[in-house]
Amino acid sequence: MVEISHNIEIHNLSTWFGSKKILRDITCYFRDNSVTAIMGPSGCGKSTLLRTLNRLNDLVPSFRREGVVLFRGQDIYKPGSSVYELRKRIGMVFQKPNPFPMSVRDNIMYGPKLHGVKDDNELDKIVEDSLKRAALWDEVKDELDQPAPNLSGGQQQRLCIARALSVDPPVLLMDEPVSSLDPLSAGKIEELIVELKKDYTIILVTHNVQQAFRVSDEAAFLYLGELVEFNSTKKIAVAPQDERTEAFITGRIG
Amino acid sequence: MSDSSETPNVAEASGEAQEGIDTGSPLAGFANRLLKPLRDFVKADTPGRIDKAGKAALILPTMASTLIIILILGFLWYEATPIFLDPSGGPGIIVSPTWDPNRNLYGIAIFIVGSFLCTGIAIGIAVPLGVSGAIFLSEFCPMRLRTLIKMIMEMMAAIPSIVYGLWAYVVMVPYIRNVMAPELQSNLLTSWMPWFQGSTNGLSLLAGGLILAIMLLPTVVTITSDALLTVPRTLREASLALGATQSETARKIVLSAALPGVGAAIVLSLGRAVGETMAILMVTGNSLQIPYTLFDTTYVMTSIITNQLGYAFVFPLWRSALFAVALILLIISICFTVVAKLFIRWGMKTRGYI
Numbered sequence A: 001m002v003e004i005s006h007n008i009e010i011h012n013l014s015t016w017f018g019s020k021k022i023l024r025d026i027t028c029y030f031r032d033n034s035v036t037a038i039m040g041p042s043g044c045g046k047s048t049l050l051r052t053l054n055r056l057n058d059l060v061p062s063f064r065r066e067g068v069v070l071f072r073g074q075d076i077y078k079p080g081s082s083v084y085e086l087r088k089r090i091g092m093v094f095q096k097p098n099p100f101p102m103s104v105r106d107n108i109m110y111g112p113k114l115h116g117v118k119d120d121n122e123l124d125k126i127v128e129d130s131l132k133r134a135a136l137w138d139e140v141k142d143e144l145d146q147p148a149p150n151l152s153g154g155q156q157q158r159l160c161i162a163r164a165l166s167v168d169p170p171v172l173l174m175d176e177p178v179s180s181l182d183p184l185s186a187g188k189i190e191e192l193i194v195e196l197k198k199d200y201t202i203i204l205v206t207h208n209v210q211q212a213f214r215v216s217d218e219a220a221f222l223y224l225g226e227l228v229e230f231n232s233t234k235k236i237a238v239a240p241q242d243e244r245t246e247a248f249i250t251g252r253i254g
Numbered sequence B: 001m002s003d004s005s006e007t008p009n010v011a012e013a014s015g016e017a018q019e020g021i022d023t024g025s026p027l028a029g030f031a032n033r034l035l036k037p038l039r040d041f042v043k044a045d046t047p048g049r050i051d052k053a054g055k056a057a058l059i060l061p062t063m064a065s066t067l068i069i070i071l072i073l074g075f076l077w078y079e080a081t082p083i084f085l086d087p088s089g090g091p092g093i094i095v096s097p098t099w100d101p102n103r104n105l106y107g108i109a110i111f112i113v114g115s116f117l118c119t120g121i122a123i124g125i126a127v128p129l130g131v132s133g134a135i136f137l138s139e140f141c142p143m144r145l146r147t148l149i150k151m152i153m154e155m156m157a158a159i160p161s162i163v164y165g166l167w168a169y170v171v172m173v174p175y176i177r178n179v180m181a182p183e184l185q186s187n188l189l190t191s192w193m194p195w196f197q198g199s200t201n202g203l204s205l206l207a208g209g210l211i212l213a214i215m216l217l218p219t220v221v222t223i224t225s226d227a228l229l230t231v232p233r234t235l236r237e238a239s240l241a242l243g244a245t246q247s248e249t250a251r252k253i254v255l256s257a258a259l260p261g262v263g264a265a266i267v268l269s270l271g272r273a274v275g276e277t278m279a280i281l282m283v284t285g286n287s288l289q290i291p292y293t294l295f296d297t298t299y300v301m302t303s304i305i306t307n308q309l310g311y312a313f314v315f316p317l318w319r320s321a322l323f324a325v326a327l328i329l330l331i332i333s334i335c336f337t338v339v340a341k342l343f344i345r346w347g348m349k350t351r352g353y354i
Ligand SMILES: Nc1ncnc2c1ncn2[C@@H]1O[C@H](COP(=O)(O)OP(=O)(O)O)[C@@H](O)[C@H]1O
Pocket: A017, A022, A040, A041, A042, A043, A044, A045, A046, A047, A048, A049, A060
């Protein structure tokens, strides 16, 4: 068997909110430099899975977890491991664009400043780099000091991607990043995702099957908290193994 | 046909007329800016010509409150005119520090200074404390405790100021005299500081500032925490997902996002602080001097009016001088409000809220 490198592995992960079991014994991995799509009808636990990977669920007092999540071989829930360091290494883009109510520039500089970058030239360079990577630079380079909420929805979401990239994380989590955008902006961001996988491990949550097929290399189908199928996107598209997967991709459930 | 061709003509004509006025003189331009929204409002649904009564019902309260402010200003101005016109008075009273009605000296500078210092101390204490408290409440405090604390805060805000005054007179003033002053004046760290010098009987600038701070605190805490709670959760999550701690998120994102609301909290407390009368009157000692240390007695604008209006009523100049104090008080609080509004607007602009 060929050795494949992956930043993130999940072993026998189950999670609860209170007494409600959300994820059921999930085992999978996310390959480097590729896009892994997590599909499933809404409410099946896609966001919960994503938020378990950067420990954002820790904020919910009733959250409980069993099983192991490895980031570069290290258990991220091991007592004493730094959640802040982890979140710096695993970027996240949310369902609705959520730029901070401050200037475009300040949005990008927020993360690097938190983590100790002080030099103005370096910060300027980070701003330019991140915006270029998010394919937004040409559109906003003259408006860096304008408030970010004044940008269009699609631009805001790309700004959020740029903001996530500003601290240079190897992994990018994206929770239905285009579901609130118009088709044109959504198309731009899909292109961007494909572009970004050259340098990042991308985990893309979506309930849109076509989108998953368009951009992902591997796909996981989650149903009622269970990982029903996990395979290369091509195989799932052509010949799903499980009938629930087939039902979902043909639009009969979800 | 004739209808549809006429309407744009009218609009054009009035547009031209407005431009004509605009370029004419800046004053007319200003008047035009004031009147334009009114005109637009009246014209808003011209085609249908419905709902005149509803419109009147909307516009009357707005007009009425503006009118009331103008009337009060006019009334105070009218009452204060004698002192401003009299040779022994004049606008100079604003900077003159001697208040002695027996000698026809009506300098009101000490009251202005007293009010500013008391307000400054109170705001200086209440705002940082109240804002930190609000951050604790909205970001770190469990829901149950938050509800309880907010309830207590709201009750505190409803306590009449005379009650605060009585408490301060009986508890705080002796505490300042017997504990605080000796303590601060004897220890090496603070004893040399100029603002802690002087003997005191407890009735002091400090007492006034402190009791005012205590009275402002609930307002600052409740309004600020409400403002913080309206900041969407997704902004907090975005910050945390970048590796920020909860405290960094609270300070750099939540507080910054809610700054216009916090500004509003500060305006309200400023207004209350300069206008507060009863509690201040009871604990500041009310002697006619400019305070040089925190332990000096002081006299604020509201106190002089309350204390002397009864005697002054039959002496036109004296009485008029007191109205001048009130006029300046009102102008100061209007200025506070305007500055704060400008600040809030600026905050909303730079944050992309408007
Ligand atoms: N903070 C929370 N507290 C309690 N239950 C939650 C919380 N977040 C999500 N859930 C529950 O977990 C389930 C899965 O939600 P989610 O992961 O958001 O689904 P998806 O993203 O696939 O639509 C839902 O039933 C939801 O009600």
